[in-house]
Amino acid sequence: MADSSLTEKRSDALLPNRHPIPDFFICDISDAAPKGDMAGMAFPIFSLSTKPDQKVRRYEHDNNWLEVRPGAEGLATVFDRDILIFAISQLVAAMNAGREVQSIIRFQAIDLLTATNRETSGRGYDLLRSALERLAGTRITTNILTGQKEITRGFGLIEHYEIVRETRDGRMQEIEIKVSDWVYQAVKAKEVLTLHKDFFRLRRPLERRMYELARKHCGRQSEWRISLGLLQSKSGSTSTLKEFKRAVKRVVERDRQAHHMPDYSVELDEGDRDIVVFTNRGSIPPSTGGRAKQDPVRELKPDVYHEARLAAPGWDIRELESQWRDWIALSGAEAPRNPEAAFLGFCRKWSQRRGRA
Template sequence: MVCEGPNQLKIRSPLLPERHPVQDFFVCDIFDAAPKGDMASMEHPVFSLSTRPDLRVRRYEHNDAWIEIKPSSDGLATIHDRDILIFCISQLIAAINEGREVSQSVRFRAFDLLTATNRMTNGRGYELLRAAMERLAGTRITTNITSGDKEIMRGFGLIESFEIVREHRDGRMQEIEVKLSDWVFNAIQSQEVLTLHRDYFRLRKAIERRLYEIARKHCGRKPEWRISLELLRKKCGSGSTLKEFKRLVSKVCKDDETSDHFPDYRVRIEDRGGRGKDIVVFESRGSIPSIANGKSEVRELDPDVYHQARLAAPGWDVRELERQWRIWMEMSDGDQPRNPEAAFVGFCKKWNSRRKAPRS
């Protein structure tokens, strides 16, 4: 019996206290995650190619889509700043493929990001990382481009915020937390991402990185893709004249002809006398495997997992869900999950939450 009054006894719970409450952020702990980029910013010229602060307000229109990018006083986010987003996207996609829950806030060790993206790990490397996060947070975007089947008509940053959680004694960042924008997180949840070659982080020139992104998005698994030099300049977001842009692309083509350094694709220019008629050709090197007869390479699932799938998606035919999952794995260009059972159950949960179960 419990006494009432000021000296009443406090009943002790039969449960131990929750010593480690559920975190509202995702910890990056997958060290071999394949690099991933979101398709929207691979398609559109979101990032600056300049090595100097780019203070231009740019607007890109193509067909019915438009995007306006406004810099902060530090300038537009650069294509090298994009490394931070690629690292975060890669970690979250790898976790989703393992059936783990993810969050819009991502926490990681600065050293892990620097090494994963082939950056310097000295004091200069940490300074550049800090400046990159400031530009990502300061660059504002307004667009009608859909991301994850959602049309966003408001301004937002490439990242909503960042926080340096811990620092070394010498002031270098040790642990960082980044909150991704709705735009990027919607793309992750909808698997609107593509795998990038690891040598992407070894490309020295900004124009090379941008050309690779465009080729990866448009050429993809196809044997060849062609684009006019003028439209390519527009997609790159280059501020150069057409003549200067042709010189820059020609240098990339010449270097690739000599060293075969350009990842996944060969690139060349078909000179048609200038005046906007020149064509840039990307040819697949065959390093990106094509989808064979719609059959997934993911191994057969453990029979026990179908019971978990039925609990995760009541009312659905789990064999049909498995077929949809395998198609989705192929079409989303996803890597083979380390734990296919957990990934399949996670897929079933998301499927059930987004769709009404059929009537029995």
């Protein structure tokens, strides 16, 4: 009774809590490494067209299938996917930091535009609004598992969006979206991969799609080969095989001259010109066959991760830490006396070797 009375008095003595804990997740991690969900990278969900695409498409491979239907604004495009990548990146970074996340996400429009290398002019905001419409309107039915759950009902890439604040000149300030259960389950199960920050600088839809496929299928391997026909199917291209081959050749020629494709170079096989070869440039850490059983290094102090991001900008710091721990354990070396300093040194050397500092 006394406790109840004290609570009432305390409540009367304070101003009301005008901003209780929201039932959404606020994006506020400025240096989150770009992340893509594996299913979205592996399967041709997004249109390669820069014009409204109203085609219904169905993709089948092995025992997996998906059907994608456009909304009034057409199918979501590979450039619209930037919004999902931004949301996934924020959710994963928050989870790694031990924070609670929800499928409803609120963020500043300018943060998304900046993080994904988009225009911040009025046109950039107009394009963002159109992208939200296509993401919400595109509907998917599939049996592909994410987070060990099979979703067989129709769902959108985002279930809904809301412009929370808008300036007098019509520019968005805050946006709230609800990602689909399909995407959210993939994030919770950590079925995601880190993308190179230059992914957002790739100009052509096919280049983005080819990079995603290489990131998913080549991964940490030294090389990945795929036939032109299968690459066309996985990319979602609706052109003829002859036209698709010409488009791939243009990507190969540009990469040969500029080395612009992130993480993986791309070539046509010298002996069989109908085989596309992706080669790891060395910026993706090689596989060590799983974490070594004996990890001699204690848990790092939380403050070191901020310094590590400064030492190796653009890298997934948690993945670098995993590689560093594996290297120490597999080499049989003793645990460093100052693990934080040793880890920072590893990050600096890694970044310098790959020209990313």
